[in-house]
Amino acid sequence: MNHASPHTARHVHEHGHEHEYDSGDHSEILDLDADVLAEHIASITAWLPVGSGPRRIVDLGCGTGAGSLALLDRFPGAEVTAVDVSAAHLHRLREKAAGAAGRLRIVRADLDATSWPDLGAPELVWASASMHHMSDPDRTLRQVHDLLAPGGLFAVVELAGFPRFLPAGAPEEAPGLEERCHSALDQHHAEQVPHRGADWGTKLTEAGFTVEGERTIAVDIGPPHTDAVGRYALSSLRRLRGSAAQALTAEDLAALDRLLDTDSPNSVLRRTDLNVRTERTVWAARRT
Incomplete structure (x- = not known):
């Protein structure tokens, strides 16, 4: 959902912090997120x-x-304009949406810019795992308010945090490793992504919207799990390593690297006890 990559403005998705495993594209993790x-x-x-x-x-x-493909499926009579700053991501979307090309318009733009390209007057604007990466989200909310057709709806979807995959006692040599990685990541995000966890309902109201609904979706998938879940865990933990490594002990870092070594019998790909745990909250706000 499309929770988070430079998948908007200049933003980097929750999974998108670069490190030695990372090419800087993030298309794979976004595709796995969408699949799972x-x-x-x-x-x-x-x-x-x-x-x-x-x-x-x-x-x-x-x-x-x-999100674009889900919206095309949900609203078969609609046309979707998909906006992102990443040429690689837009190229991937164009490939995946070949069958819906007549209903999909792709626009490359920096959403942190003070002015946006012409996006028409949509009745629905969707922003999934992107608002908290805006440099000035209050300004972005006002821009969306002005963009929407009168009576139009703005759907803001935000992640509760980075997904979890391992049971509490795993791995055997470092129980609780994933939670320690998350603590380090939370500190990293507090410094680098200050708008994560913002009160979006209040912000939407202050920008002139009427919030008509709020819903939290709890995700808990597997075990047993699909191969996609294993690859999703691998890609996600690789990105988690990039942000948490400096805060981990040598023992924790070694245990994490064993999970990430696809040739190791301890690889996360060989675990049968994975499950995907996270939450996503959506706000539905009306331009009145």
Whole structure:
């Protein structure tokens, strides 16, 4: 959902902090996120209070298109404009959406800019895991308010945090490793992503919207799990390492690297006890 990559403005998705494993593209992790969490993305689009359905939709910070494709499925009569700064992500979206090319418009733009390209007057704007990466989210909210058609809806989807995959006692040589990595990541985000965890309901109201609904989706998938979950865990833990490494002990870092070594019998890909645990909250706000 498309929770987070430079999948909007200049933002880096929750999974997108670069390190030695990372090419800087992040398309793989975004595609895996979309694959593993497809059911949850669909449940959010089905919940949106949109009446008979919008005809024009804008996906702000679309990444490789998890939200754009879900919205095309949910609203078969709609056209979607997908906006992102990453050429690689937009290229991937164009490949995946070949069958819907007539209903999809792709726009490369920096959403941190003070002025945006012409995005029309959509009845629905969707922003998944992107608002907290904006340099000035209050300004972005006002821009969306002005962009929307009168009576249009703004759907803001935000992550509760980085997903978890391992049971509490894993790995055997370093129980609780994942939680310690998350503590380090939280500190990193407090410094680098100050708007994560913001009170979006209040911010939306202050920007002139009327918040019509708020819903939190709890994700708990597996075990047993699919191969995609294993690859999702691998890619996610690789990115987690990039932000947490400096705060980990040598023992924890060695245990994490064993999980990330795909040739090791301790590889996360060989574990049968993985499950995906996270939460996503959606706010539905109306321009009145």
